[in-house]
Amino acid sequence: MDVTMQLTIDCVDPQRLVAFWCEALGYVPEPPPEGHLNWRDYWTAMGVPEEELPPGAGMAPESIIDPAGRGPRVWFQRVPEPKVVKNRLHLDLKVSGGRDVAIAVRMQRVNAMVERLTSVGATRLRILDEPGEDHFAVVLQDPEGNEFCVA
Template sequence: MDVIMQLTIDCADPQRMVAFWCEALGYAPEPPPDGHTSWREYWTALGVPEDELPAGAGDAPESIIDPAGQGPRIWFQRVPEPKVVKNRLHLDVKVSGGWDVPMAVRVQRVNSTVERLTGAGATLLRTLDGPDLDHFAVVLQDPEGNEFCVA
């Protein structure tokens, strides 16, 4: 049996999250299946009654994919309630190059990515760089408050 995995992130504004996370991960909005102009059109072609789809659902992509086909699909599921507590799962955006790269280079790579992502709507929470760590990471929040790390 093949196991297919996707990450689902609850949110208020899927299109805003699609734009942000495409920028953060180098992903692309997932196009609707061949022969369909939108996901909404695809879902109704499968038999989902139009009146059962929320207003605007599927009119624009609500999921993103890795163009290289290596990372998981991420779906941004619109939910009515706001985020109120710390998320129990978070993404790590790994850009430093790993332990074989000198610390100064890792710090520069992380900081460059943090600057790009804060420009795209992320909020800086804290830096993880204690004197006893051979590690450098920055904790951010996406535009809807979900925490993630750049390391």
């Protein structure tokens, strides 16, 4: 059996999260299939009735892809309600180089990424650096409150 995977994130404003997560992951907005002006045009060509599509859905990219083709597609699914509870699943953005790298260098790399992401809309929640653990990470929230870690 051939299984593929995409990550789906419920959100109120897909375009805001497309821009943020492209910056965070080095991804690009997913273009519509060839021959279609946008995703809405594609969906209606595939038989989805226009009246079943939310207003504005598919007019701008609502998914992102890894330009190198290694990572999963991420789709930002528009939902009417905002996030209200803690994530049960979160992303870890690994930028430090791992435990083979000196802790001071890892901290510098993590902090540089945290500064970059807070400048484009992330919110810093807490630092994970238990004494004696040889670990350093920062917990952040994306612009809609979804938690993730930079480690």
